[in-house]
Amino acid sequence: MPAAATMKELTRRALQIDQAGRYPLFLFALRADEILDVADISRVSRDEAGNLIGYQRPEVRRHIEEIIDYLNNGDAIFPNPIILALSSRAKFRSSRGPGAGDGLATAGNLTIPLPQPGKPKPAWIVDGQQRAIALARTQRRDYPVPVTAFVADSVNLQRDQFLRVNNTRPLPRGLVTELLPEVDSPLPPRLAMRKAPSALCDVLNNDKASPMYGLIKRASTTKDRASRAVITDTVVVDMISESLTSSSGCLFPYRDMRRNETDFDGILHALFTYWAAVRDVFPDAWGKPASKSRLMHSAGIRSMGRLMDRVLGIVDPRTPNAPETIRQHLALIAPHCRWTSGTWNDLGLRWNEIESVPRHIQELSSHLIRLYLNARAELT
Structure with missing residues (x-):
């Protein structure tokens, strides 16, 4: 029977490691059927105000089934710990006597309060979401599972640790992209360089004045908005x-x-x-799925972004007449574009043969910039 149904708190022998005074770290074990009694999976979503909540990736069914099959094997070894962020309601009491600590860790008992039905749980899974779900479904309910936990009520700290733990693993780029603006602490250089573009992408998607409002697909995009979200966020970033x-x-x-x-x-x-002008010049190609419009495709966004560098290198977007001027510049290439039908001249590719590969992105970018420069040269 699950632990939550038989007791109001759970006590386990634990080691406390003082790495950071404000956030004690604990090493202990839980049974397979206790993990989801104690911990919630905080999936990425947004509240009614559009603020990001949670940080976990969606459940991956195939991966979970593979773990369950392995755990049901009698010889299964499960050395990788589940990492939890514990509520400060959890309490640690060190053992008595001089042998309780060795200067690195202190032995004792960790007591975790268990929630009443429908109430918040005292922990959140920072790493090991798929494993935790598999453990909850395995036939071996009493299987002992190693757990590493740190005390943190702050979702921002939990997100920070989630990104760092998964920094060298194949996390979905979209999930990392959406989480980065929410992390306040210093990040590894590779992630830090993407923080500002990710925050700008977030504004483009959530500001109602943006031409891309609601069109960018993020990890938190709900099912009711998914059909309208036709641009991949990592491409915008x-x-x-x-x-x-x-x-x-x-x-x-x-x-x-x-x-x-x-x-x-x-x-x-x-x-x-700039992107409002793109929308206005190509209304028939705007806002459609990439399968129906290569303007909304990765190659289209990247290529038009490179053209943006050329156009806004000439037109100051801060001037009052900038929107109309940019539309006039984009109109120079419009007759030659094949976003939704036809064949791109000089490229020898039908509109739907453009793919999100470096060669096609480079060829399409060069083609658009060449069309633009030649058209401007003919006007002078």
């Missing part, structure tokens, strides 16, 4: 990141490298203005 970090990018001048400051309002105004 890559498009913004390339323009921000390249000295030839139109967003690069908004960064003050000497003061380590960035004009995010200016960047958002530039992005809103």
Whole structure:
């Protein structure tokens, strides 16, 4: 019978390791059927105000079934611990006597309060979501499972640890992308470089004034919004990141490298203005699934992003007539674009043969920029 049905609290022998004074770390064991009695899986979603809550990836059925099959084998060894963030309601009492500690760890008892039905659980799974679900479904209900837990009521700290634990693992890029703006502590360089573009992507998707409002598919996108979300978020992040970090990018001048400051309002105004013009010049291709419009496809977003660097290198998006001027510039290439039908001249590819591979993105980018430069040259 699950532990929650038989007692109000759970006590386990544990080791306390003092790595950081504010966040004690515990090593202990739980039975397979106790883990989900104690811990919640905090999946990524958004509240009514659009704020990000949770941090876990969606359940992966095949992976879980493979773990269950392994656990049901009598010789199964399960050395990798489940990592939990514990509520501060959990209490540790060290053992008495000089042998309780060795300078690295202290032995004692960890008491975890168990919730009443329908009430919040005292822990959250930071790493091991799929394993925890599999353990709850295995035939071996009393299988002992190693657990590492740290005390943290803050979701921000939980997210921070989740990203760090999974930094070298194949986490879905979209999940990492959406979580990054919510983490306040210093990040590894590889993740830190994506934080600002990810935050900008978030605004593009959630600001009702944005031409991409609701069109970007994120890890937290709900089923009722999924049909409208036709642009992959990682592609938008890559498009913004390339323009921000390249000295030839139109967003690069908004960064003050000497003061380590960035004009995010200016960047958002530039992005809103340019992509609103793209929407207006290509209305029949805008907002459709990538299978029906290559403008919304990864290759289309990346290529039009590179064209953005050329157009906004000439047109100042802060001027009053910028929206109309940008539309005029994009109109120069419009007759040659084959976003929803036909064949791209010079590329020799039908509209739906454009794929999200480096070669096609590079060829389409070069083609659009060449069309644009040639058309402008003919006007002078």
